[in-house]
Amino acid sequence: xxxxxxxxxxxxxxxxxxxxxxxxxxxxxxxxxxxxxxxxxxxxxxxxxxxxxxxxxxxxxxxxxxxxxxxxxxxxxxxxxxxxxxxxxxxxxxxxxxxxxxxxxxxxxxxxxxxxxxxxxxxxxxxxxxxxxxxxxxxxxxxxxxxxxxxxxxxxxxxxxxxxxxxxxxxxxxxxxxxxxxxxxxxxxxxxxxxxxxxxxxxxxxxxxxxxxxxxxxxxxxxxxxxxxxxxxxxxxxxxxxxxxxxxxxxxxxxxxxxxxxxxxxxxxxxxxxxxxxxxxxxxxxxxxxxxxxxxxxxxxxxxxxxxxxxxxxxxxxxxxxxxxxxx
Amino acid sequence: xxxxxxxxxxxxxxxxxxxxxxxxxxxxxxxxxxxxxxxxxxxxxxxxxxxxxxxxxxxxxxxxxxxxxxxxxxxxxxxxxxxxxxxxxxxxxxxxxxxxxxxxxxxxxxxxxxxxxxxxxxxxxxxxxxxxxxxxxxxxxxxxxxxxxxxxxxxxxxxxxxxxxxxxxxxxxxxxxxxxxxxxxxxxxxxxxxxxxxxxxxxxxxxxxxxxxxxxxxxxxxxxxxxxxxxxxxxxxxxxxxxxxxxxxxxxxxxxxxxxxxxxxxxxxxxxxxxxxxxxxxxxxxxxxxxxxxxxxxxxxxxxxxxxxxxxxxxxxxxxxxxxxxxxxxxxxxxxxxxxxxxxxxxxxxx
Numbered sequence: 023x024x025x026x027x028x029x030x031x032x033x034x035x036x037x038x039x040x041x042x043x044x045x046x047x048x049x050x051x052x053x054x055x056x057x058x059x060x061x062x063x064x065x066x067x068x069x070x071x072x073x074x075x076x077x078x079x080x081x082x083x084x085x086x087x088x089x090x091x092x093x094x095x096x097x098x099x100x101x102x103x104x105x106x107x108x109x110x111x112x113x114x115x116x117x118x119x120x121x122x123x124x125x126x127x128x129x130x131x132x133x134x135x136x137x138x139x140x141x142x143x144x145x146x147x148x149x150x151x152x153x154x155x156x157x158x159x160x161x162x163x164x165x166x167x168x169x170x171x172x173x174x175x176x177x178x179x180x181x182x183x184x185x186x187x188x189x190x191x192x193x194x195x196x197x198x199x200x201x202x203x204x205x206x207x208x209x210x211x212x213x214x215x216x217x218x219x220x221x222x223x224x225x226x227x228x229x230x231x232x233x234x235x236x237x238x239x240x241x242x243x244x245x246x247x248x249x250x251x252x253x254x255x256x257x258x259x260x261x262x263x264x265x266x267x268x269x270x271x272x273x274x275x276x277x278x279x280x281x282x283x284x285x286x287x288x289x290x291x292x293x294x295x296x297x298x299x300x301x302x303x304x305x306x307x308x309x310x311x312x313x314x315x316x317x318x319x320x321x322x323x324x325x326x327x328x329x330x331x332x333x334x335x336x337x338x339x340x341x342x343x344x345x346x347x348x349x350x
Numbered sequence: 351x352x353x354x355x356x357x358x359x360x361x362x363x364x365x366x367x368x369x370x371x372x373x374x375x376x377x378x379x380x381x382x383x384x385x386x387x388x389x390x391x392x393x394x395x396x397x398x399x400x401x402x403x404x405x406x407x408x409x410x411x412x413x414x415x416x417x418x419x420x421x422x423x424x425x426x427x428x429x430x431x432x433x434x435x436x437x438x439x440x441x442x443x444x445x446x447x448x449x450x451x452x453x454x455x456x457x458x459x460x461x462x463x464x465x466x467x468x469x470x471x472x473x474x475x476x477x478x479x480x481x482x483x484x485x486x487x488x489x490x491x492x493x494x495x496x497x498x499x500x501x502x503x504x505x506x507x508x509x510x511x512x513x514x515x516x517x518x519x520x521x522x523x524x525x526x527x528x529x530x531x532x533x534x535x536x537x538x539x540x541x542x543x544x545x546x547x548x549x550x551x552x553x554x555x556x557x558x559x560x561x562x563x564x565x566x567x568x569x570x571x572x573x574x575x576x577x578x579x580x581x582x583x584x585x586x587x588x589x590x591x592x593x594x595x596x597x598x599x600x601x602x603x604x605x606x607x608x609x610x611x612x613x614x615x616x617x618x619x620x621x622x623x624x625x626x627x628x629x630x631x632x633x634x635x636x637x638x639x640x641x642x643x644x645x646x647x648x649x650x651x652x653x654x655x656x657x658x659x660x661x662x663x664x665x666x667x668x669x670x671x672x673x674x675x676x677x678x679x680x681x682x683x684x685x686x687x688x689x690x691x692x693x694x695x696x697x698x699x700x701x
Binding site: 121122123145147150152153154155156159279282283284285286287288289290291292293294296301306315317319320321322323324325326327328329330334337 | 458459460461462464465466469470476483484486489537538539540541542543544545546645648649650652654655656657658659660663664665666669671672673676677680681701
């Protein structure tokens with residue numbers, strides 16, 4: 023016990039010595055220069071996407087979509103440093119970032135939804151434009167709606183489950199600013215799988231759809247009678263916001279994992295029965311290309327800084343860097 | 351710093367009734383000496399007060415001492431970062447043991463978790479071309495998918511295939527297609543245009559929140575300890591920077607602040623916790639705390655919310671209905687370096 027105390031005392035002594043020295047050095051460090059250098063670093067990363075946090079609620083998404091990335095490119099790093107404690111009214115126009123999957127959700131406007139701590143609602147990566155951080159994970163969400171019960175105890179989770187509606191984020195609706203029924207009023211006359219004249223940006227060749235290995239076609243999921251909805255394998259009309267019901271009618275195992283929270287993404291509270299934002303299938307997977315790859319490839323965030331004296335060339339090949347894993 | 355203020359600071363530092371008289375006197379003298387050395391240049395907002403240096407271990411503080419310590423910190427941080435900074439002292443919730451699960455068959459190696467962690471937890475952003483490297487708590491390792499040892503094109507090659515004595519088809523160590531001494535390869539400096547790369551899988555490593563943590567055993571001053579929810583935390587004020595814990599950790603999970611952390615005011619996350627993401631000083635150790643400041647408020651950790659593929663799962667190991675328990679029950683689960691007997695609360699699983 024005595025020796026332990028001695029040890030502590032010695033430690034404190036050493037600590038205080040460091041404190042004294044660090045105090046001296048600290049005073050010689052100009053804080054402004056540090057901040058500037060950091061800002062320069064941010065500029066260097068040179069992405070079109072700005073750093074300022076962005077958020078668009080569902081209602082605004084349709085209105086705001088004409089102000090995309092071009093604006094962001096014209097305006098350089100001046101507006102980039104939107105202060106984190108910005109007033110709720112502050113917004114940096116033209117910021118575009120996305121959540122799980124590019125083209126699945128676009129976030130176009132900064133909105134401070136959590137003024138309690140002065141948080142911006144969403145922070146996006148300056149290099150890739152991906153959403154990294156949620157202040158209020160429930161903005162723009164709505165209750166998940168009716169879910170079939172399997173009798174397990176996780177049903178308590180559904181009471182507070184919310185999702186972000188998908189309809190406003192659908193590619194064609196974003197481009198044309200109208201619902202699918204704006205063009206598709208009558209059921210199609212031809213229903214056989216074939217190459218379509220339209221929507222080749224979504225599916226390049228619908229006769230070789232990258233989903234279902236040739237067994238399914240557009241109208242197996244899209245409702246021919248009402249194009250604003252989907253249709254599941256039992257013929258039930260399903261909203262685009264509830265795509266999990268369509269996906270789940272074939273992929274039952276994944277659907278059950280998703281319901282339990284073992285598959286897919288959730289944000290919000292970790293407690294069982296806590297309020298969570300559930301992420302539906304199409305927010306992460308592109309159903310038209312899911313056979314090619316489960317997730318669309320994305321640009322990664324930058325790698326960690328290399329240790330001093332190492333360059334990228336040192337990394338090529340397996341030889342010669344079995345030993346740098348230490349870092350200690 | 352005026353004479354009065356210094357006196358006040360010293361007086362505040364004395365309120366640790368738990369310690370012995372002699373130690374207190376000793377510290378008082380030292381404190382005066384330290385104050386004399388730091389007073390010379392104009393005292394900046396960055397400088398920690400004497401009272402902060404003299405405060406006791408967080409676990410030993412009384413409630414009033416904690417309040418004072420936190421008030422001191424909030425004042426200092428608010429001045430330094432020019433915004434209202436809160437330092438919470440949310441207690442550990444009862445009946446909760448935090449666990450984490452990571453699906454390595456889903457991870458695409460996009461490193462968004464790393465970036466989110468840096469932003470949430472106020473890590474030092476670092477500087478280019480100095481010894482002052484940025485600090486990241488999570489490392490994502492890229493590995494080759496498949497059976498590295500026996501690839502068809504290397505079937506008839508010995509090892510090392512580039513051996514100066516020739517290629518005799520005899521395995522002499524390492525892998526069949528790798529030079530001797532390199533068994534498999536994990537790369538965390540990968541920089542492709544797009545991820546996931548074909549034939550790669552990714553293995554993120556961060557603090558495993560061990561039940562029997564080697565770092566806690568190694569710490570000579572018990573600056574790092576395990577909180578009641580199973581998270582290994584650090585009292586940054588009590589850390590003496592000896593880096594014994596870093597040496598002891600088998601998971602490469604601890605990071606040392608070699609210099610004054612570089613944290614721009616506008617990037618600083620003002621919602622902090624005493625044991626979690628409050629700004630660190632130079633010369634202390636830091637590590638992942640499962641975003642203590644978030645999870646004690648009921649939120650998911652930042653890396654869970656940032657992961658675009660939902661590979662990261664978090665929850666209460668004591669609740670049989672939690673996601674984490676269902677993963678343990680239903681999936682193929684393993685723990686990293688299980689043979690060290692550190693009993694991590696961090697699980698890797700596969701579909």
